[in-house]
Amino acid sequence: MRIFFLFFFALGATVSFSQNKQLLYGFDEIPQSLLLNPGAKVSQKGHIGIPFLSQIHLNVGTSGVTVFDIFGESNVDINTRIRNKIFEMKDSDFFTATQQLDILNFGWKSKKDYYFSGGVYQEFDFISYFPRDLAILAWEGNRDYIGYEFDLGQVSTTGDVLTVYHFGANKQVGKKLAVGARAKLYSSIASFRSVDNRGTFVTPLGDGDVNIYEHTLTNVNVQVETSGIADLDEGSIASKTVGRALLGGNLGLGLDLGATYDISESFTASASILDLGMVFHTKNVEAYRATGDYTLDGIELIFPPFADSQGTLPYYDDLEDEIEREIPIDTLTGRYTQLRPVKLNASLRYNFGNRVGRGGPCDCRNGGAAEITEQAVGIHLFGMDRPKRMQTAATVYYYRRLWDFLSAKATYTIDPYSSSNVGLGISSRFGKFNFYVAADNLLHYGNLAKANNVSLQLGFNIIFDEE
Amino acid sequence: MKIFNPWHIAVGAFILLCSSCVRDTDFEQAEAIALMPVVELNLIYFNLEASSFYDTISATPVLTIRDTTEIDFLDDSTLQESLKRAEFYFKFTNSIPREFQVDFQFLSEMDDTTYVAQTRVASGATANPVITEFVEDVNEDGIIRLTQANKVVVSVTIPSSNENLEGELNLQSKTTYYPEY
Numbered sequence: 001m002r003i004f005f006l007f008f009f010a011l012g013a014t015v016s017f018s019q020n021k022q023l024l025y026g027f028d029e030i031p032q033s034l035l036l037n038p039g040a041k042v043s044q045k046g047h048i049g050i051p052f053l054s055q056i057h058l059n060v061g062t063s064g065v066t067v068f069d070i071f072g073e074s075n076v077d078i079n080t081r082i083r084n085k086i087f088e089m090k091d092s093d094f095f096t097a098t099q100q101l102d103i104l105n106f107g108w109k110s111k112k113d114y115y116f117s118g119g120v121y122q123e124f125d126f127i128s129y130f131p132r133d134l135a136i137l138a139w140e141g142n143r144d145y146i147g148y149e150f151d152l153g154q155v156s157t158t159g160d161v162l163t164v165y166h167f168g169a170n171k172q173v174g175k176k177l178a179v180g181a182r183a184k185l186y187s188s189i190a191s192f193r194s195v196d197n198r199g200t201f202v203t204p205l206g207d208g209d210v211n212i213y214e215h216t217l218t219n220v221n222v223q224v225e226t227s228g229i230a231d232l233d234e235g236s237i238a239s240k241t242v243g244r245a246l247l248g249g250n251l252g253l254g255l256d257l258g259a260t261y262d263i264s265e266s267f268t269a270s271a272s273i274l275d276l277g278m279v280f281h282t283k284n285v286e287a288y289r290a291t292g293d294y295t296l297d298g299i300e301l302i303f304p305p306f307a308d309s310q311g312t313l314p315y316y317d318d319l320e321d322e323i324e325r326e327i328p329i330d331t332l333t334g335r336y337t338q339l340r341p342v343k344l345n346a347s348l349r350y351n352f353g354n355r356v357g358r359g360g361p362c363d364c365r366n367g368g369a370a371e372i373t374e375q376a377v378g379i380h381l382f383g384m385d386r387p388k389r390m391q392t393a394a395t396v397y398y399y400r401r402l403w404d405f406l407s408a409k410a411t412y413t414i415d416p417y418s419s420s421n422v423g424l425g426i427s428s429r430f431g432k433f434n435f436y437v438a439a440d441n442l443l444h445y446g447n448l449a450k451a452n453n454v455s456l457q458l459g460f461n462i463i464f465d466e467e
Numbered sequence: 468m469k470i471f472n473p474w475h476i477a478v479g480a481f482i483l484l485c486s487s488c489v490r491d492t493d494f495e496q497a498e499a500i501a502l503m504p505v506v507e508l509n510l511i512y513f514n515l516e517a518s519s520f521y522d523t524i525s526a527t528p529v530l531t532i533r534d535t536t537e538i539d540f541l542d543d544s545t546l547q548e549s550l551k552r553a554e555f556y557f558k559f560t561n562s563i564p565r566e567f568q569v570d571f572q573f574l575s576e577m578d579d580t581t582y583v584a585q586t587r588v589a590s591g592a593t594a595n596p597v598i599t600e601f602v603e604d605v606n607e608d609g610i611i612r613l614t615q616a617n618k619v620v621v622s623v624t625i626p627s628s629n630e631n632l633e634g635e636l637n638l639q640s641k642t643t644y645y646p647e648y
Contacts, residue, residue, distance in 0.1 A: 071492040078496040079503075141504030143643060203507065211512040212558070212641040298509030298640070301534040301621060303519060316537035 019098055019125070019343055020382040021057070022395040022411050023425035023438035024457055026270060026347050029407050030427050030436045031107060031461050034117050036345060037272035038168045038180030039258030042107075042115040043372075043466065047434075049105030049119065050460040057100040059455035064093030064130065086135045091154040092388060096127040102459065103163075109466075117182075118167035122245065125341070128157035129388055142203045146213070152199035152222055156387045161189040161228075162279070163245040168256065176262040186252035186279050189244040190228035191338065195387040197222045206297070215296040220327055223289040225336055227281035252279030254340055268349045275340040287332040294326040342385045349378035349399075356401060374401045380411075391415075405429045413440075420444075425457075434461040502648040510555065510640040511536060511621065517563045517635065520628040528628035535574075537618045542576070547614040552645035555584065555603040561591035563634035568624040571603075573616035581615040593634045 025036045031047040032055045033040050049055070065085050070078065100123045107117030133150040142148075168182030199220035206214050227250050232240065243249075254277025260270040299315045353375035376399040383392045393415040401407045406428045413421040425438030437458040444454075513534075520529050540546060561567065567588040573581050584603045591597035605613050623636065 068492060071494050071496055073491050073493050078499050079501055082500065137504070139502060139504060141506040141644075143505040143507045146507075206639070211509045211639045212556070213507065213509050215509065296509060297512065299511045299536050299538075301511055301513040301536060303513065303515065303532045303534045303623075312535040314537070316539055 019059075019341070019384055020393050020395075020413070021438075021455075021457060022380050022382060022393070022397070022413055023409055023423050023440070025345050025380055025382075026349060026378065026397075027399070027407070027409050027425060027427060027436075027438075029429070030434070030459075031117070031463065032102065032105065032436075032457075032459060034107065034115075034168065034170065034180070035121075035166075035182075035256075036274070037258035037260065037270055038117075038170055038182040038256045039178050039260050039272065040170070040180070040270065041172075041178050041260050042109070042170050044107075044109075044463045045466050046108035046464040047106065047117075048462045049102055050462070051104055052101065053460045054105040054119075055100060055102035055121065055457060055459040057098065057455070057457045059099070060097040061454060062093065062095045062130075064089040083139060086132065086139055089130050089132060091130055091132040091151070093130040093132075094127055094386075095130070097124070098126070099124040105461070108464075113172060115170040115180075116168070117170065118165075120163060120165050122161075122163050124159075124161045126157075126159040127386060129154065131155045137201070145203070147202065147204045149200040149202045152201060152220060153197045155197050155222065156195050158191075158193040158195065158387060160191045160279075162191070162249070163187045163189065163247075164254075165247070166256075178260045180256075180258050182256035184254035184256065184275070184277060185247070186254060186277065186340070187244060187247045188228060188250040188252065188279050188281065189241055190226075190232070191250070191279070191281060192224065192226040192229060193338065193387075194222070194224040211298045217292070217294045217327060219293060221289070221291050223287060225281070225285070225287040225338075227283070227285045227336075229284075230286035231284050250279055250281045250283055250285075252338075252340070253277050258345075266351050268351065269347065270349070271346040272344070274343040274345070276342055277340045279338045279340065280335065281338060282335040285333055285335055287334070287336070288329055289332060290327055290329045292327040294323060296323070339385075344383040345380065347378055347380040349376050351376045375399065409438075423455075429463070432462050432464060434463045435459075436461075502646075504646065506644045506646070508642055508644065510642045511619075512639050513621075513637070515623065515636040517628075517632040518630075520625045521630050521632060523630060526630070528625075530626070530628065531622055531624040533620055533622040535618055535620045539617055541573075542614055542617040546646065549646040549648050550610055550614055550644060551606075551647050552610060553605045553613060554643040554645075555601075555605070555640065556643070557586065557601040557603075557638060557640045559588040559599040559601070560596050560637040560639075561588050561599065561634070562593050562596040563625075563632060563636055564590055564592055565625050565627065565632070566590045567636060569601075569638075570620075570622040570624070572620040572622070573613060574618050574620060575615050576617050579615075581612045582609060588636065591634065596635075596637075 021036055024030060024033055026040070027033050028041050028043060031044065031049065034042070069085055070081055074081065100121055103120040103122060105119035107115055109115045131154040133154050137150050165185040165187070166182050168180055170178060170180035172178045199222060200218045203213050203215050206212055228244060254275050256272065256274045258270070258272030260268060262268050299319060302313070304313060351373040353373045356372045356374055378397055380395040380397060381392070383390050393413055395411050395413040397409055397411040399407070399409045406426065409425045411423040413423065420443055421440055422442050423438065423440040424442055425436065427434065427436040440455040519532055522529050569586055569588060571584040573583065575581050586601040588599045589597045
């Protein structure tokens with residue numbers, strides 16, 4: 001029980017929007033920006049990511065509580081602080097963690113001016129909404145909540161470990177428009193989810209005829225679906241994991257689409273939709289579902305006349321049987337299909353300042369395409385499908401090409417939970433060698449315990465420029 | 468101009484990242500985290516007719532009747548470690564014109580008596596049932612003994628009985644558990 005609370009409260013720095021990569025999106029010097037918008041503008045001739053180092057992305061956090069809220073030095077007892085937070089948080093608050101590791105990433109421009117890119121990355125993604133009622137029940141018990149309906153439907157969590165094989169094509173169509181698409185093949189290593197649950201637990205006073213209370217479960221339908229987990233205790237986990245990562249897992253298909261359009265010489269709009277797909281869980285699937293209604297009155301003694309000589313009735317066993325009969329927990333092994341969490345990005349960018357790579361004041365043959373300038377400002381909107389609702393974030397950013405070998409992007413992101421997220425990303429070049437790093441919540445960097453959102457992306461690439 | 472190269476920048480970025488820290492926190496407080504829910508659960512209930520205390524076949528009074536039920540969760544090792552206090556609440560409603568003595572005898576799996584509680588139930592009348600409430604608060608040593616038990620024997624004793632005795636003895640009960648995790 002204590003572990004449950006430590007998990008929720010000690011885990012968290014926080015990631016309000018763990019898959020929002022506002023620093024990388026539109027940062028075209030970084031080849032991995034193609035993973036966020038396959039229709040991004042591509043200026044290089046080719047690229048190769050340093051294997052296992054071309055993108056490392058980490059993100060953990062919660063939306064309603066920080067580490068400091070719980071573990072900060074304070075005269076208030078930690079249990080009081082936890083209790084206050086439990087009541088302060090809502091069932092829409094969540095805890096999430098995301099990790100991505102680019103194993104392989106490459107791209108090249110074909111003779112017909114297509115930019116093909118592909119690779120393999122591994123992803124871990126976890127989200128759990130805060131089951132507020134169950135937390136209250138666990139922390140407080142039911143004595144002070146007689147008649148209160150604890151909502152079992154607040155349990156909503158998913159977790160996935162998978163490998164993604166991807167290949168995409170990007171094409172500049174005319175002067176103004178770049179479009180791209182990326183096909184994805186998912187190989188799920190392990191997955192679980194418990195969503196769309198329902199049911200209530202309530203302890204009202206009895207009507208006087210039977211017992212003091214009526215502990216009642218109503219309309220219960222709670223389900224946990226897993227794949228790749230049930231057999232983990234059999235044999236070597238490492239060999240199973242590697243096998244599943246190498247297309248031996250439950251497979252799925254997905255698609256990314258994106259485009260960038262120069263509205264004018266100064267304005268550029270772009271948008272992308274990512275992970276439009278699903279994973280088909282057919283192997284090593286195990287699901288558990290509890291359904292039904294039940295009222296627990298206690299154990300009724302009937303004082304059978306034979307009690308003295310022949311023992312008594314198996315009241316307790318009968319009670320257990322009755323509960324199992326009324327709220328059966330079925331183990332299901334059927335296949336299920338899981339939609340991938342779709343992500344949406346949209347951005348409008350205003351380019352200004354000195355133009356890059358062209359000395360003159362105007363390129364009259366530009367055909368209306370946006371200038372590549374040393375500075376830009378823009379807005380970026382992000383949305384991600386999550387079990388309970390779409391999560392959204394809005395970012396304003398400033399881009400600056402400081403020198404030929406160094407560009408930077410600063411962001412300010414707001415979302416329903418945080419309005420103080422300032423991030424900074426830099427991309428540097430030395431010959432063909434590229435290094436980039438981007439981090440969120442710099443205002444809290446002096447004390448990450450107070451951060452509601454911490455994310456970090458970094459990577460190394462070799463980039464081949466157009467001659 | 469290129470006084471920097473990507474390695475300088477990478478190293479600089481790492482130094483910056485490593486310079487971040489978690490301050491003004493005390494994670495040793497985790498040791499003080501204690502869940503102390505207060506859980507109320509129904510326990511046993513019964514409804515005894517006055518006729519239960521007279522054997523019409525042998526025409527003899529039955530002065531003590533008893534029944535036993537397992538309470539398997541009570542000697543669960545997790546509960547043994549976490550339960551700090553338990554409070555039993557028994558509510559008798561008696562319309563039989565007799566006093567009763569009710570004994571609760573908690574037994575271990577080996578049928579050793581680990582805890583006992585006893586109360587008297589006031590005499591009632593058919594037209595005027597009398598309520599007797601009894602609270603047994605179990606602490607410290609009592610909890611250790613109580614959580615060795617996995618069944619309870621309930622004995623109801625009437626001082627005298629006859630075939631014309633009328634009324635009912637009703638029990639409703641609950642337990643308030645005070646665990647600490």
